[in-house]
Amino acid sequence: MRQQYDTSAPxxxxxxxxxxxxxxxxxxxxGVRGLDALDVACGHGTTTRLLAxxxxxxxxxxxDCPERIRRARAHGADGPGAVEYHVADAAGMPQLGPFDLATAVYLFNQAHDRAALHAMFRSVRANLRPGGRLLAIVPNPGAFxxxxxxxxxxxxxERTPGGDAPLLRARLETDPPVAFECREWAHADFAEAAVDAGFTTVSWQPVRTPPPCEVHDETYWARYRNAPVGSLMSCVA
Known part of the structure; x- marks a missing residue:
């Protein structure tokens, strides 16, 4: 559920x-104007370019993938401020900040065990200023x-119980499909790790969907809102 597929496709x-x-x-x-922003697990840089x-x-x-960072750099960026890309593991990220804002799109479900999950949150928190905010999109558990x-x-x-969280084997329905694995953490696990890392406030944002269009009408999005893939977690340092 990371940005690992062909970004030229819809x-x-x-x-x-x-x-x-x-x-x-x-x-x-x-908005983000005038802020210092960190995008963790940036993939090919879609969210990074949004912030810039x-x-x-x-x-x-x-x-953590040099090839994804290479492709992110190749895309360039739009915006008045400087844009940097770094190859680093989210659980052991160096001090790059401080930042006012961090984003993480489908990062935390990649943690293979509880220790790694907590390390990821600590690493992000260490790069935020006091009062800084983390916005993280995480998958919803219990679907399969x-x-x-x-x-x-x-x-x-496939869903295989075991370890600190069940292992999910899945695929993106792209052309061609892209197989991947992740862990099915509960929202309570994410919140626990955030608090342990020093975040003072953890909240969940309402699920919002784009306006209806010719491709996806309101019925389509209403069904999605009943069982969305992702939720938005907001944490204040």
Missing amino acids: PVAFSVADAFMLRTALDALG GGGARRTVGVD PHVDWSPYGIRIV
């Missing part, structure tokens, strides 16, 4: 919904096998 529907939800949250906070284009003073994207997300661009193929 984004799958759940990714469109996530981007809309994130933009709505940023607008509600007054919104007028962030400094924008930094971090990902009760909810079919394939109309929105993702299919859970």
